[in-house]
Amino acid sequence: MARRAMCLLPQWSSRVFSVELDGAPFYFSIQERHRGEEVPRVFSEVQNNDRCYSLLVCGSDRIRRAKFYAELREKLLRDLPPECDVSPMLSFLPNVKDSLVKGYFLKGSSSSSERLLRDLVRHDPVLVCSYLRKDGGQMWTQHLWPHADNQTMDMSKEYYVVPSEAPEHHPSTLNIINSDVFYSFEDAYEVIKKCGDIIPEATSVMELLPSRAEARSKPDFPVIVIEGLDATGKTTLTESLRDSLGATLLRSPPQCMSPLRARFDQEPPLIRRAFYALGNYITAEQVGQEGMKAPVIVDRFWHSTAAYAIATAVSGPVCNLPAEGSEVYRWPSDLFQPSLVVLLTLDPEERKRRLRDRGQGKTEEEQELDHNQLFRLKVEEAYRRIAGPACVTVDASPSADQVLQQVRLLIRGKCHL
Structure with missing residues (x-):
């Protein structure tokens, strides 16, 4: 996991995230300072006691990464409490080919969910983030979790979550070539x-x-x-x-x-x-x-x-x-x-x-x-x-x-x- 996660982190603050709700993607990005932006829609409907997390699948072997991504969904649906919503999620650099990383967004999770995530981040090729409510829900922050393979990374940084415009092209198109459609x-x-x-x-x-x-x-x-x-x-x-x-x-x-x-x-x-x-x-x-x-x-x-x-x-x-x-x-x-x-x-x-x-x-x-x-x-x-x-x-x-x-x-x- 370490090598692929290391590739993501230098450009982490430039990445855009999308969460699929009711079949449509909703976008947000992160920045080091909050400038009064609205809460992204993904977070605006989160109940007061709910927690949010994201998991991005970051293994360096794309065959095993694809299989793990599919199996992770089954694991989350099976092991998380029924009140926890699991939505497909993407992270990408706008208009940069092969920058797309797939994962899942968890909403309404609990302390038992967090135990499951801590176990995943210890053993599996995932990059986990938690999202915390601030200022009575008027702001949300993103926090990267440390991974067992990446003890040297500075994961203490706090980013503010802000709305992002939809990209010029749907993010999935960044990875379609020789991933969803093969040309040779x-x-x-x-x-x-x-x-x-x-x-x-x-x-x-x-x-x-x-x-x-x-x-x-x-x-x-x-x-x-x-x-x-x-x-x-x-x-x-x-x-x-x-x-x-x-x-x-x-x-x-x-x-x-x-x-x-x-x-x-x-x-x-x-x-x-x-x-x-x-x-x-x-x-x-x-x-x-x-x-x-x-x-x-x-x-x-x-x-x-x-x-x-x-x-x-x-x-x-x-x-x-x-x-x-x-x-x-x-x-x-x-x-x-x-x-x-x-x-x-x-x-x-x-x-x-x-x-x-x-x-x-x-x-x-x-x-x-x-x-x-x-x-x-x-x-x-x-x-x-x-x-x-x-x-x-x-x-x-x-x-x-x-x-x-x-x-x-x-x-x-x-x-x-």
Whole structure:
């Protein structure tokens, strides 16, 4: 823990903190003198007898840090008194890439909570701060706790907590690249490789990977990717296109990864996203082989992997997403680009009806789409902003045959099939 915490401290007073309340981030910063600023909203509703603490996960190994962050939430919810609120928290330097540190904010905690935190700071990679009420609640101060590995640090300093403007870009965007979304085979491969000693199934993933990660020459035949949320008609359309075009149908993630998906879906985003990113490269290897013999239809590809990851990482409304043209939406340089990407869209109520009719089990993210309209809007907008190639949107509400004919026209115009 010591090395990463040491990196944070020289710029500690420049850092901004955000606490997520009701799905939206609220920001505060710290300063050495109080100049009459209002109490940040995070603290304004704290009851007189309540205490507040923050925990930032600071381990130097990002694989173990990601796993510890996920496990810490379960530990806090299990071991803290029920009246203690646990909210996601971030600390970052505005507009500085890779400066983001994740953690949790505790409100309404008690003396038993403090014992738990003291045990954590003794043994685990966390930086703990307490927040104390002053002047009848008109001011709050932040105090860093000493850590067993950092006895030489001066932790006695007191900072005043003050409101902070929302940053130009949502803080999560600082760490999206090669953390939530991977832009090369090597970056995703390195994450799964380092998981070998803590996730036995990582070895099985490695055995499935193509031997070479270079961007291959374009297949002789066109490659058409069909994207969209569940129940928009992707399966029906992809199978109809396969039959009508005499094409090969592939899926991403590929079938060979299916036995491993349930295991990696339990992992924190860093590991889970690396797993799905590698699935695109396995599918790309299959496309390279099959595309020499016939046209290829792909049921989901990199657009899905990136869109879901971006929408999950960025909390709050759609306007918090990285701006159109951001490097977050760029296509990986070592992944082949399809000839055409079709995004099927559907009225939310019609999509829910179709899902009910299917009655199939859904992933956690698909369940989130069902009851969180905001998440669905962010996924769809992220789809639209990904470039290289961009998606062509098709309304999937008409009959399956009408949708097929519309997509066939697109393919004829773009791919001359």
